[in-house]
Amino acid sequence: MKNHTGLIEFTLLGIPHTEGLETMFFVIFFFIYLFTLVGNSLILMAILSSSNLHTPMYFFLGFLSIFDIFFPSVTSPKMLLYLSGQSQAISYRGCASQLFFYHFLGCTEGVLYSVMAYDRFVAICHPLRYMVIMNSRLCVILVVAACMVGCIDATILTAFTFSLPYCGPNKVDHYFCDIPAIIPLACADSSLAQRVGFTNVGLLALTLFFTILVSYTRIGIAILRIRSAEGRSKAFSTCSAHLTAILCAYGPVIIIYMQSTPNPLLGAVVQILNNLVSPMLNSLIYSLRNKEVKKALKKVLYRSGIFVEV
Numbered sequence: 001m002k003n004h005t006g007l008i009e010f011t012l013l014g015i016p017h018t019e020g021l022e023t024m025f026f027v028i029f030f031f032i033y034l035f036t037l038v039g040n041s042l043i044l045m046a047i048l049s050s051s052n053l054h055t056p057m058y059f060f061l062g063f064l065s066i067f068d069i070f071f072p073s074v075t076s077p078k079m080l081l082y083l084s085g086q087s088q089a090i091s092y093r094g095c096a097s098q099l100f101f102y103h104f105l106g107c108t109e110g111v112l113y114s115v116m117a118y119d120r121f122v123a124i125c126h127p128l129r130y131m132v133i134m135n136s137r138l139c140v141i142l143v144v145a146a147c148m149v150g151c152i153d154a155t156i157l158t159a160f161t162f163s164l165p166y167c168g169p170n171k172v173d174h175y176f177c178d179i180p181a182i183i184p185l186a187c188a189d190s191s192l193a194q195r196v197g198f199t200n201v202g203l204l205a206l207t208l209f210f211t212i213l214v215s216y217t218r219i220g221i222a223i224l225r226i227r228s229a230e231g232r233s234k235a236f237s238t239c240s241a242h243l244t245a246i247l248c249a250y251g252p253v254i255i256i257y258m259q260s261t262p263n264p265l266l267g268a269v270v271q272i273l274n275n276l277v278s279p280m281l282n283s284l285i286y287s288l289r290n291k292e293v294k295k296a297l298k299k300v301l302y303r304s305g306i307f308v309e310v
Contacts, residue, residue, distance in 0.1 A: 007166045009089045014175045015268045026083035032276050033076045039283030040065040046296035056134040060116045068279035071105040075176040075275050095177040100158040108150030110208045115142045117215035120239050125222045244285050248278045
């Protein structure tokens with residue numbers, strides 16, 4: 001990627017219309033970020049330490065916890081620094097890296113949600129062949145494929161965004177470097193890069209959401225065919241946590257990239273929900289709604305000497 005710019009840094013203006021509230025937001029976002037790191041780390045430790053959780057479903061959940069640790073870490077540390085009174089400047093390379101890893105991890109998580117939906121489809125529609133179909137080799141291939149799709153998508157978006165010349169101004173009307181905030185600063189026609197960015201993100205999100213919809217349509221049909229109410233309830237409970245996590249993840253993305261006229265304040269609020277709140281909720285969703293994870297978490301806390309009876 002050639003450097004066609006005279007700028008060496010950008011200035012992040014932060015969340016619009018929140019002047020004077022920096023200390024309050026610092027405290028709120030710090031504890032959300034901390035809870036996200038601790039919650040997802042505990043889930044990962046529970047999965048690794050419990051042999052009962054060494055199944056395809058929890059294999060994918062473990063990787064989701066890893067991505068939920070790294071995803072908010074792309075934007076949150078810098079945001080917390082300038083909310084605490086530090087410099088709002090970010091280097092040109094730092095901005096490009098932030099945009100790349102934001103879309104790499106976000107896209108990889110999106111593909112992983114589709115993989116997890118397929119896993120639930122096989123578990124409910126083909127229970128007798130589940131361990132044969134979802135063998136360890138296929139699980140690894142699916143995770144590697146998710147990372148490759150994320151890497152390709154992020155490379156395309158970053159290349160198109162930073163192939164444009166940036167000679168000034170350098171003030172980013174957002175709290176981190178993302179396509180809708182960076183491209184308007186270009187000194188040349190950015191219409192092609194805008195179309196590529198929004199089309200790429202939009203089509204990929206819709207494609208992944210469609211694959212999830214197909215999987216859950218098949219799952220829904222299979223659940224309705226179960227005769228006993230207890231069987232239907234048990235089958236649905238294995239999918240409810242994943243469905244809730246999908247709604248939390250895709251809701252903000254659809255709102256951000258489907259706006260005809262971007263609203264900086266709405267965009268910032270939705271991005272915070274996507275970057276900070278959603279990864280935190282995932283740890284709560286999968287721990288509170290899953291008896292096996294809760295049981296494994298108790299063991300982890302007991303071994304750490306922080307056992308709390310629930």
